[in-house]
Amino acid sequence: MPAIAPSILAADFSQLGEQVKLTEAGGANRVHVDVMDGHFVPNLSMGSIVCKGLRPVTKMPLEVHLMVEAPAKFLDDFVKSGADSFIFHLEVEPEPTEMIQHIRSLGKKVGLAVNPNFAIEKLKRYIPEIDLALCMTVFPGFGGQKYIPESTARIRQIRQWIRELNPACELEVDGGIDARTIGEASAAGANVFVAGTAIFGAKEGATAATKHLHDLAAAAAT
Ligand SMILES: O=C(CO)[C@H](O)[C@H](O)COP(=O)(O)O
Numbered sequence: 001m002p003a004i005a006p007s008i009l010a011a012d013f014s015q016l017g018e019q020v021k022l023t024e025a026g027g028a029n030r031v032h033v034d035v036m037d038g039h040f041v042p043n044l045s046m047g048s049i050v051c052k053g054l055r056p057v058t059k060m061p062l063e064v065h066l067m068v069e070a071p072a073k074f075l076d077d078f079v080k081s082g083a084d085s086f087i088f089h090l091e092v093e094p095e096p097t098e099m100i101q102h103i104r105s106l107g108k109k110v111g112l113a114v115n116p117n118f119a120i121e122k123l124k125r126y127i128p129e130i131d132l133a134l135c136m137t138v139f140p141g142f143g144g145q146k147y148i149p150e151s152t153a154r155i156r157q158i159r160q161w162i163r164e165l166n167p168a169c170e171l172e173v174d175g176g177i178d179a180r181t182i183g184e185a186s187a188a189g190a191n192v193f194v195a196g197t198a199i200f201g202a203k204e205g206a207t208a209a210t211k212h213l214h215d216l217a218a219a220a221a222t
């Protein structure tokens with residue numbers, strides 16, 4: 001079963017709780033919280049206070065995507081604020097085992113992300129240690145970008161390694177996922193789909209858009 005993770009980066013922050021509930025009504029499975037520090041990526045976004053605000057509003061797990069240079073610094077505050085899982089980048093932690101174990105010791109799930117120009121071979125050896133691999137399908141830092149077509153072959157390769165090394169590991173895609181691209185990513189082997197603009201910017205509303213993406217991903221799944 002595919003999972004849809006609405007990225008609140010694209011939500012209307014004047015009514016964030018309501019926006020998240022709309023996606024939950026459409027069958028969303030987890031909330032994707034994009035944390036940017038202005039160093040690892042050229043943009044600033046949100047911190048743990050957003051998780052604290054959302055925690056009482058939704059039953060969905062809160063997944064924190066750390067696009068920051070020093071992810072370890074922020075973990076405790078996010079845990080206190082109700083975060084359920086952390087994704088950090090292999091670019092900033094080239095030897096990630098200690099960080100993976102630290103996140104597990106906090107009782108949280110752990111994901112490892114790679115940017116579109118990062119050698120995925122370096123991710124391979126850590127697949128047995130993680131709960132989720134995140135294949136970025138845009139360069140991180142901004143919502144509303146276009147899916148990079150070369151991502152599809154990368155997704156297919158990572159899925160093959162996951163089958164061989166750790167079949168329980170999830171494969172997430174993030175960036176430019178919409179009704180036109182989700183089928184391709186799903187057919188290539190992704191099973192968790194982050195979508196911001198395609199959900200919160202949808203003419204038909206966030207509930208219908210979430211359901212539509214879910215149906216398309218399920219129909220294309222291999
Ligand atoms: O990590 C991210 C950006 O760095 C976001 O999760 C991603 O861009 C989602 O936005 P959209 O669906 O609009 O592309």
Ligand SMILES: [Fe+2]
Pocket residue numbers: 007032033034065174194
């Ligand atoms: Fe993200």
